[in-house]
Structure formats: C-alpha cells, structure tokens
Amino acid sequence: MERIHNFSAGPAVLPKEVLEQASDELMNWRSCGMSVMEMSHRGKEFTSILEAAEADLRDLMAIPANYKVLFLQGGATLQFAQVPLNLMAGRSADYLVTGDWSKKAHKEAQRYGAVRLVASTEASGFSRFPAVAEMDLDPAAAYLHVCTNETIRGVETFDEAALPNGVPLVADMSSHILSRPMDVSRYGLIYAGAQKNIGPAGVCLVIVREDLLGQASVHTPTLLDYAIQAENGSMLNTPPTFAIYMAGLVFKWLLRQGGLAAMARVNAEKARLLYDRIDAGSFFHNPVEPANRSRMNVPFTLADPALDETFIAEAKARGIVQIKGHKSVGGMRASIYNAMPLEGVQALAEFMADFEKKHG
Numbered sequence: 001m002e003r004i005h006n007f008s009a010g011p012a013v014l015p016k017e018v019l020e021q022a023s024d025e026l027m028n029w030r031s032c033g034m035s036v037m038e039m040s041h042r043g044k045e046f047t048s049i050l051e052a053a054e055a056d057l058r059d060l061m062a063i064p065a066n067y068k069v070l071f072l073q074g075g076a077t078l079q080f081a082q083v084p085l086n087l088m089a090g091r092s093a094d095y096l097v098t099g100d101w102s103k104k105a106h107k108e109a110q111r112y113g114a115v116r117l118v119a120s121t122e123a124s125g126f127s128r129f130p131a132v133a134e135m136d137l138d139p140a141a142a143y144l145h146v147c148t149n150e151t152i153r154g155v156e157t158f159d160e161a162a163l164p165n166g167v168p169l170v171a172d173m174s175s176h177i178l179s180r181p182m183d184v185s186r187y188g189l190i191y192a193g194a195q196k197n198i199g200p201a202g203v204c205l206v207i208v209r210e211d212l213l214g215q216a217s218v219h220t221p222t223l224l225d226y227a228i229q230a231e232n233g234s235m236l237n238t239p240p241t242f243a244i245y246m247a248g249l250v251f252k253w254l255l256r257q258g259g260l261a262a263m264a265r266v267n268a269e270k271a272r273l274l275y276d277r278i279d280a281g282s283f284f285h286n287p288v289e290p291a292n293r294s295r296m297n298v299p300f301t302l303a304d305p306a307l308d309e310t311f312i313a314e315a316k317a318r319g320i321v322q323i324k325g326h327k328s329v330g331g332m333r334a335s336i337y338n339a340m341p342l343e344g345v346q347a348l349a350e351f352m353a354d355f356e357k358k359h360g
C-alpha cells in the first residue's frame with residue numbers, strides 16, 4: 001500500500017522501516033513465540049529491549065553518565081506537574097513563556113508552589129524566543145523551565161549557549177528531541193512525550209541529572225517520584241512496554257541514518273525547502289522571526305483564509321494530510337519530524353507552488 005504524506009503534529013509519522021520491522025516481529029519476537037505486547041515486563045526478553053533502548057538513546061544523545069534516563073507515562077502534560085513536585089523543594093521556580101505549551105506548564109506549576117514568570121512573548125504573538133537580557137531571572141530559583149520548541153507556534157531556540165546559565169534548566173523538548181544534537185549537560189532535566197519525534201503515544205522520556213533527584217515534595221505520589229523511578233529502572237509498575245519497544249526501534253533507525261548530526265542536516269534541508277516556498281511571495285505567511293523558525297513544526301497562513309478549506313481538500317487529493325493548523329492559530333501547520341522523508345516535504349512545497357499558481 002502507498003503511504004500518504006502525513007504532516008500530523010502528533011501522534012505523527014513513524015519511519016516506514018520501523019513499522020515494517022514491528023509488523024514482521026508482531027506475532028513472534030525473535031523466535032520467542034510471543035509478541036512484545038504479551039511479554040512480562042520483568043522477563044529477560046523485555047529487559048533486553050528496555051536496556052537496548054536506553055543504551056541506544058544514550059549513544060544518540062551522548063547522555064553523560066551522571067544523568068538518569070526514565071521511561072514514564074502520563075505524557076509531557078504530566079511533567080508539567082511532576083517537575084515542580086520533584087524539583088521545587090520548597091523554593092520558587094522560574095518559568096519562561098514562549099508559546100501555548102510553556103504557558104500550560106507555567107500554569108500547572110502554580111498548583112505546587114511559588115512560580116515566577118521570567119518573561120513572556122505572548123503580547124507579541126509568540127513569534128520569537130527572547131534573549132537572556134529580557135528575562136527577569138531569580139538566581140535562587142529551584143530551576144528555570146523552558147520549552148525549546150513550541151509545537152503550535154513553531155518557535156524553536158537553536159542557540160543553547162545563549163540559554164541562561166545558573167539555576168538548573170528544565171526543558172520541554174517534546175517536539176524536537178532527536179532532531180539534531182543537543183548538549184544534554186546544559187540541562188538539569190529534559191522531558192519529551194514520545195508521539196512527536198520518538199515513537200507512538202504512551203511513553204514519556206525524562207533525562208535528569210542525578211544531583212537533582214531525592215528532593216521530591218512529601219505529597220509526591222510514589223509513582224511520580226523520579227528518584228524512586230530511577231532506583232527501579234522505570235519499572236516501579238508496568239511500563240508501557242510496546243511503546244518503549246517501538247521507541248527502541250526508532251533509536252536503532254536513527255543510528256542507522258547516521259545519528260543526530262545526519263538528521264540535523266536533512267531536517268535543516270527539509271525546513272529550508274518549506275520556508276523558502278512560504279517566503280517566495282505574499283501568498284503564504286509565517287510570522288516567526290527567522291532565527292527562531294522551528295525545523296519541526298512549520299505553521300503558515302494563506303493570504304486569503306477563505307481558501308483554507310480548498311487548500312486542505314486539494315492537498316488531500318495529492319496525498320498530503322493533517323496539515324490543518326492548531327485551532328488556536330488557524331491556517332496550516334506542517335510538522336516535519338525526523339520520520340518525514342525529504343520527498344514528502346518536496347511534495348508539499350510543489351503542491352503549494354501549484355496551488356498559488358491556480359488560486360493566487
């Protein structure tokens with residue numbers, strides 16, 4: 001069957017080779033006579049799957065030895081609560097608001113303690129990532145929370161060196177983790193829901209520096225205590241075994257592609273193709289400052305919103321789907337995660353050119 005060009009923001013496209021491998025192994029994983037879905041999470045088969053996934057992720061991201069890797073549940077949204085529960089330790093926490101997701105994280109954290117807003121770009125329409133000089137930082141904060149790629153507005157920060165230095169940085173990387181090399185040591189904690197750039201929905205990755213563990217609030221549910229999860233190898237209770245297995249296949253696929261440096265090159269090329277098309281005239285528009293334009297999520301509007309439905313329908317006829325923008329911003333959004341091949345982006349850019357010729 002022909003695969004469609006799927007630009008969904010999440011759950012999103014997965015590599016074809018990974019789906020084929022999962023399909024081949026579905027009934028009988030490595031001649032063990034059962035599916036990964038049917039295995040005990042404590043058995044040697046699944047233990048080997050989990051260990052390989054962690055080892056491959058450490059390899060891909062060059063995760064330093066003093067960081068724990070956790071495979072949790074509840075999505076990135078639960079991290080909005082789990083981070084303050086574990087890291088606030090009776091102090092205040094700093095939040096930077098650069099889009100819809102960091103705004104949600106900031107709001108949720110207020111349930112657990114004192115929270116300071118260091119800066120917000122909401123008044124200017126969430127169209128850029130602010131400079132450190134614009135942030136009202138508290139040197140005594142327990143941590144500073146940022147979202148390094150805002151999935152809805154398509155705002156990404158690329159300059160890790162320009163992020164604030166000082167209190168531990170906590171980053172929501174849900175929609176661009178693994179899209180390029182990141183310096184893990186710049187962060188105290190990184191989290192990412194899987195269904196954008198890692199695998200299927202159901203598992204959430206947390207990478208946390210060891211010295212930040214062990215200070216959870218007394219009200220923290222045992223299951224949500226990072227330190228206890230770390231001690232138990234993410235197996236305090238039954239983990240989302242099949243989602244972890246799929247994430248592991250994606251990690252192996254990324255290694256075969258040449259790792260994150262290779263992905264970064266392809267992703268930069270894919271993004272350039274789309275932004276060039278958007279900038280080629282006045283028919284399409286993207287409001288984000290060029291330096292912060294996301295290479296994963298590309299929102300754009302048509303000069304005439306009355307053409308939106310026609311655009312979506314004609315796109316579908318060309319095998320291009322899930323490009324409708326988030327309801328809060330309207331227009332279109334093309335999510336071009338790792339698993340979106342260059343040909344998919346070329347097909348979209350060609351369609352956009354043809355559509356403009358026909359309707360512009």
Ligand SMILES: *Cc1c(COP(=O)(O)O)cnc(C)c1O
Binds near residue numbers: 101172
């Ligand atoms: C999708 C997303 C979330 C929410 O993820 P869930 O897994 O649905 O909880 C949070 N932050 C960012 C940046 C996202 O893209």
